[in-house]
Amino acid sequence: MGRCVFLFLLLQTLQTLAEDGQLLCVCEGSGCLNSPQCEGSQCYSSVAVSSHGAVVTRGCLQGSEKTRLICSTASSLSHALLCCSSFMCNRNATASSLLPLLTTAPEEEPVRYRVETLALFVLGPVVILTLLSVLSVLGCRRLHHGRLQRLQEFDPEQDAIDGLITSVGDSTLAELLDHSCTSGSGSGLPFLVQRTVARQISLMECVGKGRYGEVWRGQWQGENVAVKIFSSRDERSWFRETEIYNTVLLRHENILGFMASDMTSRNSSTQLWLITHYHDNGSLYDYLQRVPVETGEGLAMATSVACGLVHLHTEIFGTEGKPAIAHRDLKSKNILVTKELRCCIADLGLAVTHSQSDNQLDVGNNPKVGTKRYMAPEVLDESIQTDCFDAYKRVDIWAFGLVLWEIASRTYSNGIVEEYKPPFYDQVPNDPSFEDMRKVVCVEQQRPFIPNRWFSDPTLSALVKLMKECWYQNPSARLTALRIKKTLNKIHSSLEKGKKS
Structure with a gap:
């Protein structure tokens, strides 16, 4: 996990540097504070020749005014400076590549002054950054002192x-x-x-x-x-x-x-x-195979899944907020049934996150794309807008419609219920290929089979209408998770009124 966290932080650092117009440079010399790299608006390489030989220094320059002043300094008999403006561009600088830049300095020009000026501008920002870093660390340690003290007492x-x-x-x-x-x-x-x-x-x-x-x-x-x-x-x-x-x-x-x-x-x-x-009832997939459900139970299960999906899809703003999250692999096997016969969404390994504050879309680095049987048409025909977060939410809605179909197929009406079958059971093999699903869903535009008995039951009939609105070929025409949740609550209210009358 340490290696993964390091790579993740490194990528975040590189991205931040790029956005801030900063470069990552090789740092070599007394001002590097034991760090092989530094950040600045430009990288530099310098060579200083003395009686002891040629000494090469590499590092970063910070600030446009200081950069122009230092980089415009002419080479002399004993000192030369080379500036560059790309990622790690000073890594290949050596004494042999810098010595040809040396020139004869005018007699009246004090070389010592230019070297001191260079040292001042190079070391000054480093000292300031060091002090700021120390102050930040001290501030964080003080802010979290109580918590750190408690954790250090762990035995x-x-x-x-x-x-x-x-x-x-x-x-x-x-x-x-x-x-x-x-x-x-x-x-x-x-x-x-x-x-x-x-x-x-x-x-x-x-x-x-x-x-x-x-x-x-x-x-x-x-x-x-x-x-x-x-x-x-x-x-x-x-x-x-x-x-x-x-x-x-x-x-x-x-x-x-x-x-x-x-x-x-x-x-x-x-x-x-x-x-x-841990939930004894296992996944919704396992539960529906074992146990058919009453209408009220099925509705409660569907509503609880919709509630979980609404919470995932919703961004909570603020300094301690939550990004919007799309699941990308919603299916009955990734939904667990609690002892109260409510559902909770699991398996977030393929999730995508998005924050409106910086319009940052984080798709992770997992190449898997989900379960083929539950893939939306735009995923199967590869027309999905991968840079649009709403596109991923609409994929979840398609999959929710299939889960709703699974619940409805195991819901009693007039004492009748079907045996559990997965979505598209009669149209594709047990382990369908990507091409099997693309042919059925995209080319033939088929949807799961709806038994006639569902239309004679008011609740199941309403669920059929709802699931069809999750299955539109055009992703933007599908319902939102919040609209689904509100519709399920209305269906439940109608069911309760019907029982009372």
Whole structure:
């Protein structure tokens, strides 16, 4: 995880430098403060010749006025300077490449003065930046002093985190999560607590396998938790899902409760763990295969999925806000059923985020594109606008329509219910290819089969109309998650009125 976080931070740094008009340069010399690189508006390379030989110095220049002054300094008998304006452009500068620039200085021109001036302008910004950095660190340490002090008291042998909570051993997961939510540390536990909890979990039984790895039922202090163990080749999915789950304000009753993430070594191999709430009913896919549902139960399940999707798609503004998130792999296998027969959305490894403040679209670095059976037409025919966040939300709406169809197909009406079948079960093979789905959805523009019995039931008939509005070939014509949620609430109100009358 350390390598991934480093690369992620490096990419963010390069992007920030590019946006600010800054260059990354090689830094070599007394003013570099043991850092091989520096940031500035221009890079420079200089050579100074003395009785001891030629000394090459490389670094950054900051500020247009100072840059023009220094770079316009003429070469002399003992000193030459070369400025450049591209990424790491001074990395190949050597004494042999700079010595030809030396010229004979006029007798009255004091070379010593120009060298001192250069040193002043090179070292001055470095000293100022150093002081600012020190002040920033001291400020952050003071701001977070209480929290850092508590975390430093962590003792892995005693399984305690003094100050953060009275005692990990005496706290339930709900109490730990409540504390983390009120402390503003994201949707999961603080990172140090995550590692503590992760390393105290006992794996009890494997409850599922997929392309990413395995899901186990684990126990922590007698409480059941779900442990998703990623294979080592899926490190990017694990990192992305961890990153998304740690988003501030993500926690919601219809989003799977995230607790911890850890990279651990077991049985002499590295394992990537993602620890979440455990739900005995399993996924919606598993539940619908086992149990048909009453109309009210089916509506409640569909509404809870819509509520989770609304929360994902909605950006919350403010300094402690939340970006808008599109799932990109919504399906019944990625939705879990709680003991109250409500649903929560899981598996955020392919999620895309967007913030209006900087119009930043973050698609992550995971090349997987989702599940073929649930892919929208624009994904299958590759016409999706990959630089438009709304396009990803509309893909989620298409998939939600298919999930709604799955729930409706297992909902009783007049005592009748179908056996569970996946969407397009009668039109494509069990494991459809990309081309199978493209032919059915894009070329033939087919949709899942709607049984006649649904139209004789007012609730199912209303759901049919709703799901069809999620399946428009034109993505921009599809409903929003918020409109779906409001429509489902109206259908539920009509059902309740019908029962009373």
